[in-house]
Amino acid sequence: xxxxxxxxxxxxxxxxxxxxxxxxxxxxxxxxxxxxxxxxxxxxxxxxxxxxxxxxxxxxxxxxxxxxxxxxxxxxxxxxxxxxxxxxxxxxxxxxxxxxxxxxxxxxxxxxxxxxxxxxxxxxxxxxxxxxxxxxxxxxxxxxxxxxxxxxxxxxxxxxxxxxxxxxxxxxxxxxxxxxxxxxxxxxxxxxxxxxxxxxxxxxxxxxxxxxxxxxxxxxxxxxxxxxxxxxxxxxxxxxxxxxxxxxxxxxxxxxxxxxxxxxxxxxxxxxxxxxxxxxxxxxxxxxxxxxxxxxxxxxxxxxxxxxxxxx
Numbered sequence: 001x002x003x004x005x006x007x008x009x010x011x012x013x014x015x016x017x018x019x020x021x022x023x024x025x026x027x028x029x030x031x032x033x034x035x036x037x038x039x040x041x042x043x044x045x046x047x048x049x050x051x052x053x054x055x056x057x058x059x060x061x062x063x064x065x066x067x068x069x070x071x072x073x074x075x076x077x078x079x080x081x082x083x084x085x086x087x088x089x090x091x092x093x094x095x096x097x098x099x100x101x102x103x104x105x106x107x108x109x110x111x112x113x114x115x116x117x118x119x120x121x122x123x124x125x126x127x128x129x130x131x132x133x134x135x136x137x138x139x140x141x142x143x144x145x146x147x148x149x150x151x152x153x154x155x156x157x158x159x160x161x162x163x164x165x166x167x168x169x170x171x172x173x174x175x176x177x178x179x180x181x182x183x184x185x186x187x188x189x190x191x192x193x194x195x196x197x198x199x200x201x202x203x204x205x206x207x208x209x210x211x212x213x214x215x216x217x218x219x220x221x222x223x224x225x226x227x228x229x230x231x232x233x234x235x236x237x238x239x240x241x242x243x244x245x246x247x248x249x250x251x252x253x254x255x256x257x258x259x260x261x262x263x264x265x266x267x268x269x270x271x272x273x274x275x276x277x278x279x280x281x282x283x284x285x286x287x288x289x290x291x292x293x294x295x296x297x298x299x300x301x302x303x304x305x306x307x308x309x310x311x312x
Contacts, residue, residue, distance in 0.1 A: 010044040018070040095124040099144040102129035103232040107252045123289045144279040160301035162275035168248035168262040190244030191226035207270040
């Protein structure tokens with residue numbers, strides 16, 4: 001007797017909504033309307049006779065039953081995707097799909113891709129800089145570059161490099177503060193904060209205070225003040241315009257330092273506790289171009305992963 005399965009489109013809606021914890025984000029991923037996602041899941045709940053989500057004014061959350069069911073559905077879709085990819089000659093010419101943060105993509109990855117294409121001219125690469133979560137292999141991505149303190153269970157993680165944090169500003173802003181106060185003092189500077197950064201000014205002040213016994217808490221600038229932006233790229237641009245001091249993140253800021261657009265101030269450089277990791281799908285070794293790209297990217301990152309003690 002054949003297995004009786006719920007409607008597969010509704011299961012796809014449920015998997016995406018459960019992974020994102022959002023009907024809206026699931027709709028954007030699957031190119032349908034949020035209403036279609038909602039109606040599809042209601043129909044699935046009625047067919048199963050259980051409640052999968054708790055609908056709240058500010059969003060949705062999985063019920064215990066929904067969370068348990070999602071683990072099975074996500075694994076099932078992953079197995080289907082893996083099985084499909086392992087078919088002989090299945091879409092062997094499809095691009096290498098990589099998810100990556102926009103600032104890292106524009107400042108570190110893209111300038112190096114020409115080298116990869118020179119060695120493997122027939123391999124195409126797709127770079128996605130949206131901030132959505134990536135599910136391997138359901139979403140069709142082969143790799144993702146993510147920032148984390150440690151690897152996360154569930155995928156293959158390879159460390160690329162860690163950031164080094166150092167205050168930077170425009171040469172004119174540095175000179176202006178020196179002329180006004182005699183020395184460059186962060187207490188007189190406008191600090192540029194990045195809202196989404198996992199480590200920002202507080203991390204730098206904590207590290208410099210502990211390692212160099214630099215200013216005590218009551219001598220530090222008020223960290224709630226200053227200019228706030230959404231991305232690291234905007235912080236660098238604001239600093240280059242003379243709007244204040246940004247926390248430079250090497251190697252992402254290296255290009256601006258080399259050109260003189262920005263200058264380092266208030267050493268030392270502090271190693272961040274987080275690092276960039278290359279997250280890979282399980283079937284990388286089955287496609288030669290994926291294995292080549294993985295090895296190439298790790299080799300490109302190796303010179304930048306300098307031991308922490310070398311920067312303090």
